[in-house]
Amino acid sequence: MSNLKIWSRVPPGSTLELSAQSATAAFDARARFLDTNETEEVWQQEDLVPGPKRKRLDFPGAVRIAISFLSAQEQEVELNARIVKPDGRIHGEPYRETFTGSQGTVARATIVIALQEQA
Amino acid sequence: MRYVTKNLVLWALVSLLVALPSAAQEATCKPETIQQLWNSLMPKKAQNAVADNLKKQDEGANPGDLENDASKKSFLPFLRFALDRLGVLSTDQNSFSVSQRIDLGSSPLELNVQGKIQEPQIYEALKELLPEDNRQSRIDDLLSDLEESDDFTLSLSANLRNRNFGRDLDTYGDLFNDLWAEEPFDGAVALAQVITEITSDPKIPDIDESTNLCSIQDEAIRRRLRNAVVRAAQEEAAAAESLDKQLKATRLSEFYKLVDNQPQLHLTSAYRWRDKLLGPSGFSAKLSYEHGFANVNRLRKRYGEKVTLNEYSDYLSDPTTQSLLEHDDRLSGSIEYQDDRNDRIVLPGDGIDLEIGQGRLLKSTLTYGRSLLVDTNRRVLSRIDLSASYENVSNDPLRQDRGVASVTYSARVRDPWFFTVALNYANHAKFLPESDREFGAHVGISYNLFSKEKDN
Numbered sequence: 001m002s003n004l005k006i007w008s009r010v011p012p013g014s015t016l017e018l019s020a021q022s023a024t025a026a027f028d029a030r031a032r033f034l035d036t037n038e039t040e041e042v043w044q045q046e047d048l049v050p051g052p053k054r055k056r057l058d059f060p061g062a063v064r065i066a067i068s069f070l071s072a073q074e075q076e077v078e079l080n081a082r083i084v085k086p087d088g089r090i091h092g093e094p095y096r097e098t099f100t101g102s103q104g105t106v107a108r109a110t111i112v113i114a115l116q117e118q119a
Numbered sequence: 120m121r122y123v124t125k126n127l128v129l130w131a132l133v134s135l136l137v138a139l140p141s142a143a144q145e146a147t148c149k150p151e152t153i154q155q156l157w158n159s160l161m162p163k164k165a166q167n168a169v170a171d172n173l174k175k176q177d178e179g180a181n182p183g184d185l186e187n188d189a190s191k192k193s194f195l196p197f198l199r200f201a202l203d204r205l206g207v208l209s210t211d212q213n214s215f216s217v218s219q220r221i222d223l224g225s226s227p228l229e230l231n232v233q234g235k236i237q238e239p240q241i242y243e244a245l246k247e248l249l250p251e252d253n254r255q256s257r258i259d260d261l262l263s264d265l266e267e268s269d270d271f272t273l274s275l276s277a278n279l280r281n282r283n284f285g286r287d288l289d290t291y292g293d294l295f296n297d298l299w300a301e302e303p304f305d306g307a308v309a310l311a312q313v314i315t316e317i318t319s320d321p322k323i324p325d326i327d328e329s330t331n332l333c334s335i336q337d338e339a340i341r342r343r344l345r346n347a348v349v350r351a352a353q354e355e356a357a358a359a360e361s362l363d364k365q366l367k368a369t370r371l372s373e374f375y376k377l378v379d380n381q382p383q384l385h386l387t388s389a390y391r392w393r394d395k396l397l398g399p400s401g402f403s404a405k406l407s408y409e410h411g412f413a414n415v416n417r418l419r420k421r422y423g424e425k426v427t428l429n430e431y432s433d434y435l436s437d438p439t440t441q442s443l444l445e446h447d448d449r450l451s452g453s454i455e456y457q458d459d460r461n462d463r464i465v466l467p468g469d470g471i472d473l474e475i476g477q478g479r480l481l482k483s484t485l486t487y488g489r490s491l492l493v494d495t496n497r498r499v500l501s502r503i504d505l506s507a508s509y510e511n512v513s514n515d516p517l518r519q520d521r522g523v524a525s526v527t528y529s530a531r532v533r534d535p536w537f538f539t540v541a542l543n544y545a546n547h548a549k550f551l552p553e554s555d556r557e558f559g560a561h562v563g564i565s566y567n568l569f570s571k572e573k574d575n
Binding site: 002004005006007008009032034035036060061062064070092093106108110112113114115116117 | 153154157302304305307308310311312313314315316318319325326327328330351355358359362366375
């Protein structure tokens, strides 16, 4: 299981798309975005599920995601993230990871977004 | 010869000097990806610590372990079962059913439809009338003429789910957010900045989590990147551990218990088609209500709609709340309606002419239950349930209206054995013309097939 994703040389003005979904699990997903310009946002369940939550990227930044599992039985939640460049193409490899847990488990993931420095 | 030897030594020395820096670099750069470095800094239990703690807290604490737990009619397990197996067939030894949840979008009603085929069983009243000397062979004869599908039930159940009813865990997120939003998060942002600066050099390849740190030739840059990864990972590890500790300290992990005590309103209606040899066909409906006394509604009533973590923690630490949660006090009530179709079983060879399905039944029940003894592992050792019901029967000359009160005491003798005593009082017997008042007592020892201790 990979709970770290790094993108580098992301063109400024690109958009991060982040979503969480599960066919069966009851879960709560939260994400916290912070960048070097001190922009801080907390994205709630309703932003991420079904999502995607979109965030324009103008500064290097990071997203911390926490998924609280609420089902009594062990269930899976899939986290998806990708960077859409200003020209509409996808930057690098999208992030797709499945987290497994049951009631009380909190799965965490960190996304690091390094931007392409403008000349 | 001496000249050749001297040159050879010189050549070897020069070769050694040339090779040393790259050897030194090989020795100082341990091949590892950023992901591997990140993972190595995470505490092993970081991801699962909370789950492990919850599991430990919950082991043996399930009051449902205790049999005859009449007041604890939690629909949650059934709903979870249904939700987890949408439209999936299920079978057991005596029945075969298929259920499907109906999605009503944003409606507060959750609907579930189920079709169930049960293994045919001859109607009890008919069995009693069959000649005793060859009863079993007659039962077998009668069953051999029946189809597998001769006992079919179609049911529709509705569960009310809104802010005050039902057992959704939606509000968990708000409280969890209070904890989580305070975690430091600068390290990951600093890492993003470092990678942005490093990759401004076109000679540096793209960096992602699978990048091997040794692939960065410049030692200073490599060290800078490594330090940034280490700082971010250490911060994440500390945050995960801190969250785990705070979840325990604030008892947030017990939040689901408040949710499990939320009021529930559940309606089930069903029509059962049976061959008359199996009993009357008919319609039945049941409206059920249940709640525990320490619940999310009480929490909101005390602190308002927006509950802070401190307020939540205070509520959970309140001795009254703790007592209610520990003893799992529950109140439940139901109104049940049954209307069987009139029919007649005529078996001339056996001299049987039996009217079935006469009358309608309206039954209301109120039950209160409390666990009396709970051990240090929060396992219920004994529980008492008080129940009162009233049956209103119409159009049935054989039955009469009556009220029934019962007390059921259940105790865990030694897993998996349970001891149960039930005392019943009815102001009338069920069937006329028996005595006007009726006392009953049942004492039993039961064996729990699903006891957890047996597995240990």
